[in-house]
Amino acid sequence: EVQLVESGGGLVQPGRSLRLSCAASGFTFDDYAMHWVRQAPGKGLEWVSGISWNSGTIVYADSVKGRFTMSRDNARNSLFLQMNSLRAEDTALYFCAKDNGGITVASLDYWGQGTLVTVSS
Amino acid sequence: QSALTQPASVSGSPGQSITISCTGTSSDVGSYNLVSWYQQHPGKAPKLMIYEVSRRPSGVSNRFSGSKSGNTASLTISGLQAEDEADYYCCSYAGSSTLVFGGGTKLTFL
Numbered sequence: 001e002v003q004l005v006e007s008g009g010g011l012v013q014p015g016r017s018l019r020l021s022c023a024a025s026g027f028t029f030d031d032y033a034m035h036w037v038r039q040a041p042g043k044g045l046e047w048v049s050g051i052s053w054n055s056g057t058i059v060y061a062d063s064v065k066g067r068f069t070m071s072r073d074n075a076r077n078s079l080f081l082q083m084n085s086l087r088a089e090d091t092a093l094y095f096c097a098k099d100n101g102g103i104t105v106a107s108l109d110y111w112g113q114g115t116l117v118t119v120s121s
Numbered sequence: 122q123s124a125l126t127q128p129a130s131v132s133g134s135p136g137q138s139i140t141i142s143c144t145g146t147s148s149d150v151g152s153y154n155l156v157s158w159y160q161q162h163p164g165k166a167p168k169l170m171i172y173e174v175s176r177r178p179s180g181v182s183n184r185f186s187g188s189k190s191g192n193t194a195s196l197t198i199s200g201l202q203a204e205d206e207a208d209y210y211c212c213s214y215a216g217s218s219t220l221v222f223g224g225g226t227k228l229t230f231l
Contacts, residue, residue, distance in 0.1 A: 045161075
């Protein structure tokens, strides 16, 4: 059974940093691209970042470019999102999601339950 | 990276069919057959319903179908059932390994 379990969310002050993790199991992690998608309270889904199977391609939404860094550790079946210079508008539930290809093919077939990040003073 | 355009809400009655549109540009929906649709119930994670414009994952009802014409993709749900009441999001490949989502559509029953 495919499982994606996010962790690392919490309450953080504006300008500070937070590192999210996603533990994957039930599939061959290093065969697939992965993504972070967020959802602000009461709002829609927003794609944040994506990474190819071998970390050869890492891309970001304009809203987080230069502040967030996505990475993966295929030996540990883990995905990460380092979030720096956090802003109030980064407050959201952050989902990790598996793509159905080694590179992005826009088919996110499994999702975690999300980890909540709240940026507030 | 502008969001794809979806109607904020659609409504229907049990047994009816509804269609949700998703309008992008020639840089995303219009250029790639990589459009997917997600169903999200309150407090739950999104669920993949359609990928590559019209393909259904295993286990998804054949009442769900997808199509695309030009810069607009569509999701049709036929024979509406109570459990279909949810939010629906489209997503498109937007080039250079990036994705873009639609703003979401709330499906409610009349």
